[in-house]
Amino acid sequence: MTGTKTATKRAEVVVTGLGVTAPNGLGTSDYWAATCAGVGGIGPVGRFDASGYPTALAGEVPGFVPEDHLASRLLPQTDHMTRLALVTADWALADAGVRPDEWSDYDLGVVTASSAGGFEFGQRELQALWSKGGRHVSAYQSFAWFYAVNTGQISIRHSMRGPCGVVVSDHAGGLDAVAQARRQVRRGTSRLMLSGGVDGAVCSWGWVAQLASQRLSPDGYRPFDATASGYVPGEGGAFLVLEAAEPARERGARPYGRIAGYGSTFDPRPDGRDREPGLKRAIDLALDDAGITPADVDVVFADAAGVRELDAAEAAAIGAVFGRRGVPVTAPQTMTGRLYAGAAALQVACALLAIRDGIVPPTTGTDPMPEYGLDLVVGEARRRPVRTALVLARGYDGNNSALIVREEV
């Protein structure tokens, strides 16, 4: 967030459509109803036999039948998470009242977040390679595994040929992708951007890769709890439709809110102990970008790693900006698990729905340590007006992002 401020006011960028596929709800309305009611979607892994692994819990999207949503031609060439992504994108565009064929191809762009690409597809093809030989590997492996595959497939499906890209920054990716989409709209390189992330690697190969982080919980996801033991991974995520506020209003769109501020930082090197961790700086940058003060923030959607030292660092950053118990904090991802590239995009969707309905959804299944000084919304959802929400997300090994969404007035 460098550069001088120009005299011309930069275009406001609003969110005009949402699509959600989450472990506690297929589609925005199911997800939001479950989330407000504190109903979670974490359970024993169903996509493969995980009983022999240290972690056998996951948040899996319920009731998803690809054939109900996608043409047969797409099925042999798509990983499970790409199928989820294509359907989520369809829903986001429909929610925005956008029919892409009525727009110029080059006015529509796609920026998604990704973590590992199509892992389950890749696993199947690698198994074919070593057990049967190269002739048995699908030609579609050439792109189905690839990080940028969701952006590419969405772009092809809807002829969205404006600026397209992919951001790979672990859990922070959902925010970083939305920030990049906002830049494209502000630059005028695209009239409409589809952005966010849908992810998932609930397969044995993906599992082993995730276990290597040592951050997966054997027994449940309890961020900020004294017994926090890591997180539970999940699949799904959200896509958002972003447009400049004026033209969106002119075409009759009804924005959920606007992307008001963003900041992104790296933590200091491990030997840079005299420098503060980067999360607080990311929050400060986002507040500055939005032109607001901490007092304007009605709720914080936490990253909630579920790992003791990471929870402590996040609580410290929130406390340093807002004061002890200075702002309601919530982490509804206790109901979904952490969704990697899909995580933060789903949090932004959740924040926009909180603004729409004046409800802060709860953090479930956790008993926050008083030492953290957080006003964590536990038990039941809290009804209160939400005009401004701050969403935090951290990637593995120290990249931090903060994004602010505000009510559109």
Add this chain to the structure above:
Amino acid sequence: MAQLTIDDLRRILREAAGDVQDIDLDGDVMDLEFEAIGYDSLALLEAGSRIERAHGITLDDGLITEAATPRDLLTAVNEVLAEADAA
């Protein structure tokens, strides 16, 4: 060795790359271009490797990508099958 028929090819294309939407693959597609039917080069590569596996033959990549229509592909594949029989 048995020759590859248009019905074999239809089945292989469906298995390899899914069914197409706007065109009836069971109709008269012999001389339609693959692109018009809805199968791109990757779909054909995937179909080609399935033909190779089913018949124990090797097809040059060029043979697959240069075949514009089902008739082209069947002719080229059946030549390879006939050579394999003669050998």
